[in-house]
Amino acid sequence: MDASKLFSKSRIVPVVVIEDAAIAVDLAKTLRDAGAASIEVTLRTACALEAIELIAQQVPDLLVGAGSVRRPEQIAQIAARGASFAVSPGATELLIDAAISQQMPLVPGAATASEMIRLSERGYQLQKFFPAEMLGGVPMLKALSGPLPELKFFPTGGINAALAKDYLGLACVSCIGGSWFVPAAMLRDRDFAGIRKLTVEAMGIGAA
Ligand code: 3PG
Numbered sequence: 001m002d003a004s005k006l007f008s009k010s011r012i013v014p015v016v017v018i019e020d021a022a023i024a025v026d027l028a029k030t031l032r033d034a035g036a037a038s039i040e041v042t043l044r045t046a047c048a049l050e051a052i053e054l055i056a057q058q059v060p061d062l063l064v065g066a067g068s069v070r071r072p073e074q075i076a077q078i079a080a081r082g083a084s085f086a087v088s089p090g091a092t093e094l095l096i097d098a099a100i101s102q103q104m105p106l107v108p109g110a111a112t113a114s115e116m117i118r119l120s121e122r123g124y125q126l127q128k129f130f131p132a133e134m135l136g137g138v139p140m141l142k143a144l145s146g147p148l149p150e151l152k153f154f155p156t157g158g159i160n161a162a163l164a165k166d167y168l169g170l171a172c173v174s175c176i177g178g179s180w181f182v183p184a185a186m187l188r189d190r191d192f193a194g195i196r197k198l199t200v201e202a203m204g205i206g207a208a
Contacts (some may be wrong), residue, residue, distance in 0.1 A: 035203035056082025131157025
């Protein structure tokens with residue numbers, strides 16, 4: 001299940017690490033009110049699945065998905081909690097088989113031309129380019145997309161406000177993901193006003 005159509009409403013996807021499920025709903029509402037249309041909750045913390053469920057139930061107008069998906073069984077787990085999409089840093093045949101059989105839209109990660117072609121063979125035209133900045137950023141993505149004109153990318157990893165516009169300016173980039181407008185320190189301090197301000201600025205880059 002290719003996820004190409006999911007991110008057309010807003011081209012910047014917040015990638016969040018939630019350490020305490022109690023903040024999930026307030027964070028989701030803050031992002032939604034600041035203009036985000038989706039949220040990627042990374043499966044890196046003990047409460048991530050609970051956070052996904054709370055957001056799916058209580059903030060239904062924000063599309064919630066799971067990030068850092070890396071094991072096939074996680075597909076059923078996130079589906080049970082109401083996730084609408086999955087994002088993975090890389091992909092294996094087992095992970096892809098699970099996503100396809102359970103009809104979970106997936107943005108699989110790729111870093112090389114061979115990985116990209118393999119994912120394309122499995123039907124994935126939208127792929128996560130990860131970790132984008134460390135792989136060479138905009139020039140690298142431009143070079144890779146030349147011989148792969150049918151592919152679209154969702155770069156994440158090291159993107160910030162200064163770099164976002166350049167990524168979004170590439171024809172091969174559908175959307176970008178990042179955590180720069182949801183800093184860990186602000187989340188820890190429950191600084192939702194601060195997160196809102198940074199998110200409004202970020203969404204402005206996406207809309208420009
Ligand atoms: C991720 O970790 O999946 C994303 O790449 C987020 O990267 P960032 O925290 O560097 O924005």
